[in-house]
Amino acid sequence: MANRYLEIFCREAEEHLASLQSGLLVLEKNPARTDLLHELLRNAHTLKGSARMVGLADISAITHTMEEQLKGMERGERKVDAPAIDLLLRGADAVALITSALMRGTTPELDVERFVAEYERGELGQHISAEPKEAQPEAHADTVRADVKTLDHLVNLVGELIINKKRLEAKLERLKEIGYALPDQHAAELATFRGELEEDVLYLDYLIQELHGKAMGLRMLPLRTISDGLERLVRDLAQQLGREVQFQIVGQAIEMDRVLLEGLKPILIHLLTNALSHGIEAPDARAAAGKPRRGTVLLSARHQGNSVLVEVRDDGRGMDPAGIKAAAVARGVLDPREADAISDEEALYLTFRPGFSTAEIVTDVSGRGVGMDVVKKNIERVKGSVTLSSEPGSYTQVTLQLPLTLSVLDALIVACGGETFAIPTTYLQEIVKVRAGEIDTLGSGEVIKVRGATTPLYSLPGMLGLPERRDAGDAPLSAVVLKHCDQRIACIVEAHLGYSEVVVKGLGKQFRNVRFLFGATILGDGNPALILNVPDLFEAGRGVQRAPLSAEEVQAAQRRLKVLVVDDSITTRTMEQSILVSQGYQVVTAVSGEDALEKSAQEQFDLVISDVEMPGINGFELTRALRSTDQYREIPVIIVSSLSRDEDKRQALQAGAQAYIVKGAFDQGLLLETVQMLIG
Amino acid sequence: MGDDNSYDIRTILTQMREEYWQALAEEESEAKETLECLVFTLGGKRYAFETHYASEVIRIPKLVRVPAVQSLIRGIFNLRGEITAAIDIRPMLGLPQPEIGPTGRILVVRGDNFATGILAEAAHGVQGLCFDDFEPVAAGSGIKTQFLRGHFSLEEGSVILLDMEALLADPELVAGEA
Known part of the structure; x- marks a missing residue:
């Protein structure tokens, strides 16, 4: 989270806290003034939403409890008395403590976790004012801090060092050749x-291997560092969706x-979210199918050779190949004729295609039609591969x-077009010899049989x-068979x-948009060799058959799309605005529904986020108002809200919104994906 | 210290101020006279840029071609472990591209975002070029002037001063953005 947003949030929070504080104190003196409650509710609610936007779960939990208490008072179910007001004030105090610690960049003088838990239960619990912390025993006396950059x-x-060792090895080879040319006496x-x-x-090689292992070890972190937050995620999602779930983690x-773990986290969040929303059925449905009411989601990790296998498994409804095919055809991802040719196993991988989703409406939970696609992209980024398996109903x-x-990859070195390339072995299935006579033509392309499969x-x-x-002529050609997800292609090379x-080196900023390449390495002779980014080759292969964009499509893509962002919270507005602007959208903000209606009448927007x-x-009324005009009848509306009940989502859809994103699940990618899916 | 008679703060301050102004004046007069430049040949003509952009000049090592990038990126090479691009800026300046022979060099320059290697037909070392001989670029002179600041008319011929700021910031240098 960028500090900029935190700062904006903290400033916004100060205002809301001040008005909460003064309002509560007035209320304490005049419990009859329930007219104040609405404004207090709005303060708490906005604070909750903004906290969620910047990922401050604790503040959002505290303000959520405050909101519930205030609602209870408003409905007359809860007494407006001194203890109740006290509880609310304590909540506000805790939020103030946390935000001021954030501003200072220190940890708050409050056991936040304990406070949140007790606060949710409505217990006054610990006193907020300086409670001396128990002296922590110095458990890590034999460790030192190290800067990640230094590592x-x-x-x-x-x-x-490894590259240099390779050069030494190359020189040894050269020395052998020199020896052959010498007279016998000198040769000996x-x-x-x-x-x-x-x-x-050789000994140097051994030392370098050891050193490399140790140096890499310093950068290694256990899966536990990211899995802790996942338990909470599963628990909250299960509650939200009304599922009973047992979540197990094996291999923590x-x-x-560290770099890989960072890339893995969003992938796991996606997969677990999918497991809960698409996989695990409602308890009654499970019971009816003769399954235990409680579903199981298992996250496991284990070593396999030079790689780590991470599995996410749920005992839910499984994936239905026929349903997936039908959905893919319906969404234009797949040609009906193609669908018949696809095996059940291959059908599962259709979910990775861009634009695929089996969920009927777009919600924040999943079924955004972009989820698995993003998973695939993220896995490609960390040079991993993904396999799916499923049994419908089980x-x-x-x-x-x-x-x-x-930082170090196993690679096959190939010669191609007069240059040398490295292909990471994770993508390599095998090397084959192909004779001209074995090549068939299919459509506009060439194919060969590899172990019986047309490739x-x-x-x-x-x-x-x-x-x-x-x-x-019929001299055999060398080809490498590459695999990626469920697909295989064969590529002819000059020689392997x-x-x-190989040690992976980045290509630097001058090559940040380069295609086909993942990096470079330096070979024994001191010259660089480029490391191929295999997924790009698959894209290029597909691209051959794809029709070029029509002139209209190109023109549409070039026009900058205009988005109207409506939110009364400055934190939310600023975040959404900068996320969208960074992706080339033109953004106008409005601070209220009325403001939005005025602005939308003045100029035409391609999308409204409210x-x-x-x-x-x-926001619902705004959506309805927009829908009733000719200008905005068809323009997509995304509702971004901290209201997460299904009832609210239904209301949003009835009002005519296309998508609903809950601020709790808010992340930059989610908003962008939804926007891109709706308007491209 | 402590001896009041030998310690006159006024005199010391005046002295310091004078020294300061003098130093400033010296710097200015020096800067007025010459500009330290790296001089080299591109398209048969002599070009130059300020030395502070250059980090080194090397013989041309083996260049590895990069697929699917614009033609001005001629390849990459290993600069002591850093993968660095070799670029041919002559088309950007509207110059012919004679073959780069054994006198060819790579001028490694450091921009805001990346270091890159400019291919030159020859390098002639660092020269102090006199400002009195400088003429800013004339508008509408027909040649590509986007990356030029002007030229120095010297006895041995003219030396064109490149606008490295503009050149290094040009998106055409970045793979996939041209």
Whole structure:
């Protein structure tokens, strides 16, 4: 979370806290003034929403409880007396403590977790004012702090060492050749010398391996560091969706590169959310199907060779291949003729295609039609692969295979178009020899049979736009068979030059948009070799058959789309605005429903994003008002709200909104994906 | 210290101020005279840019071609462990592209975002170019002037001063953005 947003939030919070405080004190003196309650409610509600936007779960939990208490008072179910007011004030105090600690960048002098839990139960519990903390025993006396940058630098230096060792090995080879050319007497002497040198290099190799292992180890963190938050996520989601779920985590101690773990977290959130919303059935439905009422979701991690396998498995309704095919056809992701040709197993992978979703409406929970697509993208980013397996009515299992680290890869070195490329072995199925006679034509492309399966055949230099050297005649060609998700392609290369452990180097900012490449490495001869980004090759392969965009589509893509953001909270407005602007949308903000109606009448927007609870007309009323005009009858509206009940979502849809995002689940990607799905 | 007679704060301050102004004046007069530039050949003509952009000049190592990028990125090379691009800026300046032979060099320059290597037909070292000989670029002179600041008319011919700020910020240098 950018500090900028936190700062805006803290400033906004100060205002709301001040008005909560003064309002509550007036109310305490005049309990009859229930007219004050509405304003207090709005303060608490806005604070809750903004806290969720910036990911401050504790503040959002506290203000949620305050909101519930105030609602109780408003409905007359709760007495407006001193203890009740006291409880509310304590909530406000706690929020003030947390925000001021945030501003200072320190930890609040409050056991926040305990406070939140007690506060939810309506217990006054601990006193907020300075409670001396128990002296923590110094458990980590034998550890030191290290800067992450220093660690990364250390790993890079070890990478340089490996490259240098490779150069030494290449020189040893050269020395052998020199020896052959010498007269026997000198050759013997040189051979002895070379033997000794070889031993030294071997020992150096051993030391570097050890050093590399230790250096990498410093960057490793256990899965536990990200799985703690997941339990809470599953619990909250289960409650929200009315599911009974037992969540198990196996292999919390499995360690992975910090960078990889960071990439893994959003993937797991996505998969678990899917497991709960699409997988696990409602308790009654489960009972009717003869299953235990309580579903099980299992997250497990284990080592396999040089990689980590992470599995998310649920014993829910499973994935129905026929349903998926039908949905894919209905959404235009798949041609009806293609659908018949697809096996049940392949059908599962259709869920990874962009624009696919089996859920009927767009909600914040899942079924945004972009979820699995994003999972796939994220896995590609960390050089992993994903497999799906499912039995309708019994289970769904998603298995992620991830490398232990991204800084060193096992790769196959190939020659292609006069250059040398490294292909990460995670994508490599096998190397085959192909004779011209074995190549068939299918449609506009060429195919070969690999173990009986028809596999598209491309020329790697051709795909990369490099000069091709394809000799006529029946000399066998070398091809590498690459796998990615459920797909296989074969690429012709000039030669394969063996396997090697390669140190991955970034290409730097000048190449940040480059296609086909994941990085570069430096070979034994000191020259760089490019590391191929295999998923791009699959894209390119598909692109061959795809029709080019029509002139209209191109024009539409070039026009900057205009979005109207309506929210009374400045935190929310600023966040949404900067998220959208960063993606090239043009954004206008409105502070209320009335303001929005005025602005939308003045200029045409392509999309409206609105909060629900605002002073004046609310988001639902705004949506209805927009729908009643010719200008905005068809324009998509996204409701972003901290109201998470199904009833609210229904209301939003009845009012004519296309999507509903709950602020609690708010993240930048979610908003963007939804916006992109609606208006591109 | 402590001896009041030998310690006159006024005199010391005056002295310091004078020294300060003098130093400033010296700096200014020096800067007025010459501009430290790296001089090299592009498209048969002599070009230059201020030395502070240059981090080193090297012989051309093996360049590895990068697929699917614009043609001005001629390849990448290993600069002591850093993967660095070699770029041919001659088309950006509207210059012919004679073959780069054994005198060819790579001028490694550091911009705000990245370091990159400019291919040159030859490098002639660092020269102090006199401002008195400088003429700013004339508008509408027909040639591509976007990346030029002007030229120095020297006895041995003219040297064109590149606008490195503009050149290095140009999106055409970034792969996939041209």
